[in-house]
Each structure stands twice: as C-alpha cells, then as structure tokens.
Amino acid sequence: MDKDESLHHLIRTTYRQVWKEYYAWEQEYCRRALASLASPNAQEILSNLSSPSPTHLNAADNRQSSMTELSSDGHALTMHDLDGGATPTIIQCDSVHVESMAPSTPYESVAPLSQSIRHGDDPSCMPFIPYAETPEFDWKANVQEYTAGTAWQDTMQGQDPDLSCIILEVARRLHHEHGLQPQTLDATKILPLQLCWTQTQPGLLSLVNQTDLLAWSSAPGELPPGAVPPESNMLRHNLQNMITLFCPIMNCVQASCISHVNSGRVLPENITTSDGVELAHLDLKPEAPCGSECFLLKGWTGPAEPWSQLQRSDLKLVLSLDPESHSLPCDLAVICRKPCHEVNFYARELIASTAIQPSQSHNVMLRPIFRDYNPQEFTPVSPCHHAGPCSESSQCECFIQHLHCERNCGCSADCVRRWRGCKCGSNNRARAKGCGPKCPCVREGRECEPDLCLHCDFMPLNTQSAQADTCQNCQLQLGYFKATEVRKSEWGQGLFLLEDAKAGELIIEYLGELILEPTLITRDQVARFRGRNYVYGLDSEFNVDGSNAGNASRFINHSRTERNCDVKIHLVNGDHRLGVYALNDMNAGSELFLDYGNSFFDQGTQDDDA
Numbered sequence: 001m002d003k004d005e006s007l008h009h010l011i012r013t014t015y016r017q018v019w020k021e022y023y024a025w026e027q028e029y030c031r032r033a034l035a036s037l038a039s040p041n042a043q044e045i046l047s048n049l050s051s052p053s054p055t056h057l058n059a060a061d062n063r064q065s066s067m068t069e070l071s072s073d074g075h076a077l078t079m080h081d082l083d084g085g086a087t088p089t090i091i092q093c094d095s096v097h098v099e100s101m102a103p104s105t106p107y108e109s110v111a112p113l114s115q116s117i118r119h120g121d122d123p124s125c126m127p128f129i130p131y132a133e134t135p136e137f138d139w140k141a142n143v144q145e146y147t148a149g150t151a152w153q154d155t156m157q158g159q160d161p162d163l164s165c166i167i168l169e170v171a172r173r174l175h176h177e178h179g180l181q182p183q184t185l186d187a188t189k190i191l192p193l194q195l196c197w198t199q200t201q202p203g204l205l206s207l208v209n210q211t212d213l214l215a216w217s218s219a220p221g222e223l224p225p226g227a228v229p230p231e232s233n234m235l236r237h238n239l240q241n242m243i244t245l246f247c248p249i250m251n252c253v254q255a256s257c258i259s260h261v262n263s264g265r266v267l268p269e270n271i272t273t274s275d276g277v278e279l280a281h282l283d284l285k286p287e288a289p290c291g292s293e294c295f296l297l298k299g300w301t302g303p304a305e306p307w308s309q310l311q312r313s314d315l316k317l318v319l320s321l322d323p324e325s326h327s328l329p330c331d332l333a334v335i336c337r338k339p340c341h342e343v344n345f346y347a348r349e350l351i352a353s354t355a356i357q358p359s360q361s362h363n364v365m366l367r368p369i370f371r372d373y374n375p376q377e378f379t380p381v382s383p384c385h386h387a388g389p390c391s392e393s394s395q396c397e398c399f400i401q402h403l404h405c406e407r408n409c410g411c412s413a414d415c416v417r418r419w420r421g422c423k424c425g426s427n428n429r430a431r432a433k434g435c436g437p438k439c440p441c442v443r444e445g446r447e448c449e450p451d452l453c454l455h456c457d458f459m460p461l462n463t464q465s466a467q468a469d470t471c472q473n474c475q476l477q478l479g480y481f482k483a484t485e486v487r488k489s490e491w492g493q494g495l496f497l498l499e500d501a502k503a504g505e506l507i508i509e510y511l512g513e514l515i516l517e518p519t520l521i522t523r524d525q526v527a528r529f530r531g532r533n534y535v536y537g538l539d540s541e542f543n544v545d546g547s548n549a550g551n552a553s554r555f556i557n558h559s560r561t562e563r564n565c566d567v568k569i570h571l572v573n574g575d576h577r578l579g580v581y582a583l584n585d586m587n588a589g590s591e592l593f594l595d596y597g598n599s600f601f602d603q604g605t606q607d608d609d610a
Helices: 003-035 139-143 161-178 182-188 204-210 231-245 309-321 329-336 340-353 428-433 472-478 517-530
Strands: 065-071 074-080 086-092 117-120 484-489 492-497 506-510 513-515 535-537 543-545 565-572 575-582
Touching: 003 161, 003 182, 139 517, 161 182, 161 204, 231 309, 309 329, 309 340, 329 340, 472 506, 472 565, 472 575, 513 517, 517 535, 517 543
Parallel strands: 117 513
Antiparallel strands: 065 074, 074 086, 484 492, 506 575, 513 543, 535 543, 565 575
16 A cells, blocks of 8 residues: 555545544434423422323324423423433413404515615525415425425535534544644545635635534544645735625625625736736825835835745736726835835836836727616626726626626726716706706616716715705615605505605615526415515516515505506616605605506506505
C-alpha cells in the first residue's frame, strides 16, 4: 500500500468509526431528552389514578397515549411504549371563559412586508401538502406539480447538522492523532464537506464559529484552525465577499438583499498590469495631506521597496471596479494598506501603460435600440459590469436585452445607452408645471431619479408642505402613501382611506413575493380551491403574489362600477414597482376599489362587482 492509499484508508476508517459512534450517541441522547420532559412529581400526584392498560398495544397500533381529566385546571397525559411501560405527565391548563364570537371572514395570515421580495421559483420539492385532510381538495394532483416530491424526502435541501458534527470530529481526530492538516483532508476529496476556505466560500471550520457546537464527543483536543486565504490574497478575498454579500443596487446596498438578484459577479483570478483599464480623476487634490506619507508632500521619488506583481494587480483590481470614481490616492491607500505616495506612484504608472484610454468613445452605436418602454415586454437586469463599451462582444446584458444602462451600471458615464433623466424643472415656468405627460420619465413609465433629474424637487416626506412642492413623479421612492385601514366591508374585508386623497395621488404600493411563471402555475390550484387570489402581473417575467407575504393592499376589493383606484407599474431606480393611485378625489372613510381585469376571472367576464 503506497502513501496515498494509506492516507485514504486512514481517512475512510476514521470517518466510518466516527459515523457509528455519533449515531449510537444520538439515540441515547434523544431518549434522555424525551424522558426529561416528564414532570418529576407526576408519579406521586397520579398514584391514586388508574392508568389505561397498555397491553393492547402492538406494532400496528398508533394509540400510544391516553388523557385523564385531573381537575378543572389540569389533565394527566400518560404516554405508553410498545414494551408495556407508561410515563404519566401533568399538563396544567388555565380555563378562560369568553363570550361567543362570530367567525371572521376567511383570509390568510401573511408575513408583513415593507418592500416586495424576490422569490423566483418555489423549490422543486413541496414544503408541505396543503389541505391534505380536506376531501374536496385534490392534493395528489397538487403534489404532482412538484417534480422532486416532498421536502422531507429530499436529504439535500440543506446542510445536515449531523453530518457537520461528524466531519468536524473526523478532522479533529486526524489532526491531533495523526498530524493531518485540514488542507490535506480537502485535497483527498473523501469528506463530503469542505473544511477550508475556497476562493469565494468559507469552509466548515470557519462556519462553525457562527454556530453552537454539539458537545457529543469526550475525546480531548481542540478543532484544527480554519485555514483562511493567505494574507497576500486578503484584499481580493474581502472585495469578493463585499460584492457577493451586498446588493449591487446603489439605492439598496443591503446585506443579503431579498428584493434584488445578485449578479453573482466573480472577480478575475489574475489581472496583469498589461490588461487595459480606464482610469480617471487621479488629478484631484485633497484639501490637506492625509498623513506623513501623503502623496501631496514633496520629496517622494518612488516606493522604498518595489511592489510585488500581486500587490500591483490588487491595485489595478480596485481601480477597475470603479474606473471613473473620484477616489483619491489617500482613500486607495486605506483599501490597499499601503503608503499613500506609493499608491499614487503605481496608479499613475498604470495610467501611463494602460491599453484602453478614456478618450476612446463608448459610442459604438450612434442610434441604440431600446425596448424598455412597456413593462409587460421586459424585465430589469442587474447592473452591467464589463471591460470596454456596452456591446455584444462585451456580453453587456443591457445591450443584449435592448435596455437603457442605469446609473448603477459600471460602464462609462458617456455610454450612449445610459438613461439621462429629465430636465422638466430647468426653468421656473417648467418647474411650476411639473413633470407632465411630455416628461421623458413619465412617457417611459419611470419615476424621476434624484441623481439624474437634477432640476426636479425631491423633498423628504417629513418636510413641511413637501408633497405640494415635490415632483409628483417620485411618489413611490419617497413613500408618499396615504393612511389606510382594513375593516369589514360588504365583500368581507376591505381597505378604507383614513385621510383625503386627490386624483393622481399614490395611496399604497402593492407588495408581495416576486414569483416566476412556473410558480404561478403550481400555486394556482390552491388559489382556486380557497377562492382567493392575490397575484398581479408585474413584467415579462415576474408576478407579485401577496398570498404568503404582503401588505394591506391585498384587501382592496374588485368593482367595475365603483372603481376609484388604478394600478400603475413604474420603473423606480431600476426596479418595477406596483403603485395604487386615486382615479378621482376621495374623502377619508372611502373604501378603495380596483377593476381586477377580465384575465383575473375564469370566464373572462364577471358581474359588475365581486
């Protein structure tokens, strides 16, 4: 047996032994945990009570418990096992007398949302079977909609905590008893879970610091240290973590964002100084030196020691992430952990040797084609990030989908595909009229953006007379919602105004899960059975479903004769959002009604009210 075969045999043998020990320990642990639930004085309290005989129990009988009323404020629960044993337990019950109440109208409870969440598709395995005990519901046909069956049959839904405990114990034993490092174990690919960091993912030894370890093994020795990327690679590693963790939409920038899809951008492994990069604005000067090593101080001739190729590549990587940023060498020095004057020296060296100059125009198309006017015909994409101009050769998603580049995109500021906003408030006369039908933002179904529509007034909601002086084409992003209340209506529950609303004013945003068409189809059977559907079409890919998560807008009832609201889809800072707007002036106390549309109903037509 050679060295590699001997190593593999040792790992497999240890893995098998730990596996057996863990599940032998788990069975006894579960028995003790269940026994601890019994009341310590239950036997004494129930000494005068007769317990049902468990002799009738057999392997096919599922009646393994009996309930005996102890008093008005307690019950005795006796649990039997198939071996003939019985464990009595006292359950204290408080009696509460209430007057009879009329049943509430049937509605589903949902998780409250402040913004829609991007759900996409339901998992291919069914989390649970709805209405399984209701004979009228064909749950078998509903299960068939899920290709992978049920969730409890899928062992790969998440990381098995039992398996994590076993792998950690294997790594601990092999490290202390045989001197094997976690990197060596990962290299064999025998263990099913990675112990050390990869380029983009933490290993099990790092993740274990975020959880409570299950103390099941009495063997001595600490876990081996979690191997982290070498210090020389920490900058790239931290940048990748930031890009992966934080939302790329600048209006959001939330960690683990639930409203936008992360582009999954992966930084290139190697960037050489010969690779082209566009740089700008390094001629900006700070007001004062950042320290004793600031580039503003005279006398610097160059770095004391030449940077390594990796360090120079890291600097270029930082600059390439935002080529037209206004970052000063003082700021870059903090990121690169290098003296300011050295960062300035190598940054200017990169500009001198770059293969792509900022003067090269991005206007590769004089008349670009755009198809992002009708929300039913397109879906917003993640901000583009690529080298060179937006074109098919650079695999720019905005170019491929015929969309405008948004302000979150990483392309050049002079890219001809960029949305420029409006200039409706450039003079007093235009400002008085506001953004009307001729406004390019209004015409293309967009809300005005503060960073682009510089002449529009954007006033915070808590500012006095804010709504009267603010551009009316930015109500969703500023949160100009009306106060509403859910209460009993002629059609069950309804949504009512608590304040006056003028025609055209935003009342509420329709919120829910953003789901794709396959999920809409699988959920339709349940929606039809319960007789309530909360889905609104959003764009060419997504629908907004308020069935499981949403807000009070889901209680707005349908009416063709009393309709006083309308739903409009706006592109707001790169996202499609559904706003409910007043069709006419309404007083406080008015119930809100929408026309759901013919497609909402099975037959395509419906009575005037529903």
